[in-house]
Amino acid sequence: MTCKSLALAAAFTLTAGFSLAEDITVGTLVLKDPYAFETAKTARAGGAFVRIVNTGSDPDRLLDVRADYPKVQVHETIEKDGIARMQPAGEIDIPAGGMIELKPGGYHIMFMGLKGAQRFSVGETVEATLVFEQAGEVTIDFPVRKRTGGKADMGQMGTMEQGNNASN
Numbered sequence: 001m002t003c004k005s006l007a008l009a010a011a012f013t014l015t016a017g018f019s020l021a022e023d024i025t026v027g028t029l030v031l032k033d034p035y036a037f038e039t040a041k042t043a044r045a046g047g048a049f050v051r052i053v054n055t056g057s058d059p060d061r062l063l064d065v066r067a068d069y070p071k072v073q074v075h076e077t078i079e080k081d082g083i084a085r086m087q088p089a090g091e092i093d094i095p096a097g098g099m100i101e102l103k104p105g106g107y108h109i110m111f112m113g114l115k116g117a118q119r120f121s122v123g124e125t126v127e128a129t130l131v132f133e134q135a136g137e138v139t140i141d142f143p144v145r146k147r148t149g150g151k152a153d154m155g156q157m158g159t160m161e162q163g164n165n166a167s168n
């Protein structure tokens with residue numbers, strides 16, 4: 001193998017390694033690029049994200065999320081008086097031909113009450129089931145990624161979680 005082909009092979013491996021999970025299709029919905037952020041060693045909460053595209057001609061709605069963790073909810077981050085806070089998002093409409101994006105600073109799946117090995121580490125996947133009004137249920141593995149950016153969108157959980165000081 002020449003140097004050049006080695007470099008190409010390495011580049012290909014890197015690209016493939018990062019990937020780019022396959023899209024998940026359920027009914028008319030296509031779920032793209034699911035991931036979760038790693039959690040700090042003492043964190044009690046973690047977030048997961050995914051884009052949901054509705055390719056159909058009828059609207060759908062994200063009703064609920066379930067997972068094998070102490071508590072899981074769909075949250076939205078809202079900014080009020082310059083302070084970002086999170087609250088349960090309730091049901092989220094997904095317009096026909098439209099998309100909703102769960103992303104840091106916006107809608108997200110929030111796992112709460114994490115302890116010990118429940119915390120998220122890079123290389124693991126976090127499993128959760130999304131429940132849609134029309135498309136039904138779909139279980140997704142969210143690969144855990146290293147945190148990027150310094151946004152404190154999950155930091156607010158500190159205040160939400162006070163009073164939940166069960167030990168590890």
Ligand SMILES: [Cu+2]
Binds near residue numbers: 075076086087110
């Ligand atoms: Cu949250």
